[in-house]
Amino acid sequence: METKKDIYNLWIQYTTKNDEVFFRQFIRGFVAIWREQLHLELDSMPSPSEIKPDSGPHIKRLPEELLPAIQKFLIIAKSDGEKRILQDDEISDTTLLFECLTIICRHFDNIAQVARSNFVSVGVEIVSGVLKWSKREGFELVRGVRMLVKTFSGFLEVIFDPFLTWRHFVNTDLYEISHHPNIQLNSEIIPFIYGCFEDGTLTSDSLNILGGVIGGSQANAQRAVCPATVKIIVSLISSWECEMNLRRVALKCFNLMVIVLLKATPETRQIELTTVMQHYHESIVLLLKTKHFLRKSQGEVFEITDEGDPPIDVSALHALIDNLRSLLQEPTVRVNVCKIMIDNNILNILIGVPNIIEAWDVDRQGLMVTCVRVLRHICWASQHRVTKPATEKLFRGLRLNGKPSRDLVAELIDFTEALNDELFINCNVMREIIAWLGDFGEKEQQFAVKLLLDICTKNTTRKILACENRTIEGICESLRRFQRLSPEAISDMIRMIEELGKYTIHPVEVKKLFHLLREDLKFPQRFDLLEAMLNISVHCAGNQSDTRYFWNIQKNDEGITVQDVEAWSVTNPPNGFVFHATINLERLHGDSGQNNPGELNAKAYRRFLLCLLSSQGTGFEIFVNHSGALTLAALTKKEYHTVTSNEARLCDGQWHSVTVSVVPSKRPFSYFQVTMYRDQEILLSTSLKIGNHHEKFTFCTIGAPVSQLQETPVPELEDSRDNSNTMKGLFPSLFEKARTQAPNYFTLPLKGFSSQDPTTKCIALGLQESVFGSQICLRGQMGCALLAESGYHLKNILEAGPKVTSIFSQESETTDAATSKVVFCFSPSACCDSVCVDLSLGKKYTGHTVAKFHHVIAIQSAVRSIGGIENFLPLLECFRESQDWISDETDRASTESPGDAKNLKNPIAYLLILMRYYVTSDSLQDNFENIALMGSMVTQCDPTLLDVHVLVALQILIETVQQKHDGDSVPILDALYEHLLFNFRIWSRASFQIIIGHTQYLQTLVKTKRKYL
Structure with a gap:
């Protein structure tokens, strides 16, 4: 390899003898030396951080006459190219000249001087001439010509795009385009590219010139993007x-x-x-x-193309x-x-x-x-x-x-979550996938159903969307073609029915479930489907019946706003109050789970239940933090006092009635008494030392913060769409964890605040965002909400629970004075056109909300609307001849009713257990003669089905009816005695052991429950 000293001697000989041979040797040696030091292969560029503005040699360290000499020989090559075809060695020498110019331009200080010369215009004419001669002779572009075009393209790129933005855009999908100070685009570039296109000699190297021009600067890009280049x-x-x-x-x-x-x-x-x-x-x-x-088509002649065709x-x-x-x-x-x-x-x-x-x-x-x-x-x-x-x-x-491939199925499943929103699913796509499941392969069916189950039951909002779009109906339609479904897929689809049905189920969907249970359809997993219906019935028969109506508050503008709260009687400003609400909260996406509380990505926030503030920003806030703790905050002009109950655990996906009582002291400069309840259970009772509130409440919102007082935009949860494009540093996460979990300046109490109660805290006003997190809306579901003065009896509210509106209908005229202390009471069922009617006796305040109202339909209501308990009676026809439904499994019990596990092995017992969750249904109460029909049908069933499970199930059903009616004699109980328990046509057909057990139960019942008989 030639050294720099040899190169210098060659240049001296060239300037002395003016011999072209020495110049060519100098260029060849110069390029060889710098080719090892610079990365000249633009197809595989280093990272942008490795591109330095002084990578190449500075023009002042090069011979003064180097650029004029290069220009001279390029002009000679251009002149020769106009007359004849350049020889291979001439093309090679010209290529080296352009490579030498590329090396010089790798030092950004040289670009302006090179651009001022006519290298670009001369190079365009040379390359155009070579391409035209090659096209005229009909030759393929030889290696030398291709190398010339590639080198000239690289030369233009480093002039117009020195930071090689275009190359990084091509190779690494870099979309953050940052333009730099530019060299003005020569007028010959675009005509040159268009000419190559017209002549059919356009290559990817030539097109890279256009990319470099567009990527180099905005000004050149606007000149280059024109109808010709778009064409x-x-x-x-x-x-x-x-x-x-x-x-x-x-x-x-x-x-x-x-x-x-x-x-x-x-x-x-x-x-x-x-x-x-x-x-x-x-x-x-x-x-x-x-x-x-x-x-x-069969027999059609195939066309044979030429070998030269692409x-x-x-x-x-x-x-x-x-x-x-x-x-x-x-x-x-x-x-x-x-x-x-x-x-x-x-x-x-x-x-x-x-x-x-x-x-x-x-x-x-x-x-x-x-x-x-x-x-x-x-x-x-x-x-x-x-x-x-x-x-x-x-x-x-x-x-x-x-039949779709696995990749296609995966893309379709992802399409159901196309918006990457935790609160949205594309139910139209999901229903189409469910309808198409029969054409999937067995593995694809299992893969799709499992993912759909996870997607549609991820949170309550998604369950709402799935149920509103009748997803259960679509599943039932798909199950009618069970011959084309795998057993595993059917089991998961039944599980999906169970999970969605626990939330809400429409009458038409219940009707389709009964169609699947028909004997002529021969559905293979009828017992599993009936078990799912039992689990749904158990779930809906619980306390969930009190929360059939609710608001789904998911955005900061969806809370309930009480605009005229300033008119809160003559006692305003009141010093205390009682707030009661029924809520259902789940952990938000990105929260640190209970199993891993040490995650750094936990985000602190305040999910607002109540915001009661004056025009000066003083007042009270009630919110739930990211761990589910309930907090009351009292805002003064300088301080932010809080009382927190860490035992609340409200973010568990269950409905809870939350009550917060703030009772002021009767003496000045004393303590407020703060008491918190969850589901009638006292969570916390402590004192909070703050001054009496002397300003009228002017802002009142439920389920969302007061937007009028927000100085900064309320940050929503991080959008997962932008997370992939954002580099997150370690230190912000460490600071986030430190400020929320470790004692620091922000969480230390103020001077003079010496409370020994760990549940209370006092910080300077304005630091609450740093200590407790950003304020957001409820991000959950809310039922009835009530605000009362501090003198109201808590016992009435606590006993009412979710049915807090019932206290007004139960109050007599003698208790109007106590009831009048209720400021307002809002219920989702009394909301229309975004207006919430005040259900309290005063009816002074009106709430406004844009939150969506939802009504849950329990399976008991759905069954009643399509005919009642009579729909279950035809199931007994299936047991008349065979024991096909008897299962060998012993663990088919519902987790909600483990005591019924032994009864689920027998289908008749199964039906009796199911009926116990419908004993309060009007259709069963009014049409108790159905019991007689059931007794008649049981007498025709296979005698082997009359086992101990049937006897136990009947006993549980009778005891349930007795408990529901508090020992009173009712027609349904008499019907159970007459047509089932004392119907000896049924029990005489059973085995001897069952007859003995039945007789013993009758003897016990006669002795202990004589008043019922």
């Missing part, structure tokens, strides 16, 4: 014959054009972005019109569709790009692709995976929800293409 790109991407690498560069160029146009002002654009996207839409349509991939495969359409997803990676332009895509009908084109390619003889599964993935990303980026007709059209096309 080049669109022509390349819409051609099946386009070489793969060239198409890849063209698509990247297109993406960069879109980003540049979105960042440019309208007056600086040479072409509108809508026009560009319309061309892209036309390109997809043009590719879809091909007949090249149509399936050949190969055609479906990857062109793959790349064009998948590139839409790449366009959505830039956060700053994502929303606008999605809007333009939807406006240009690209969404409908993608939905129609499966229908079009049905007749193609290609790998259609891979293409459909790409389409669904892009659709999901468009919905995710634009918050656009695909309509039900569009979803049905998409799935009709997907079904035409046969």
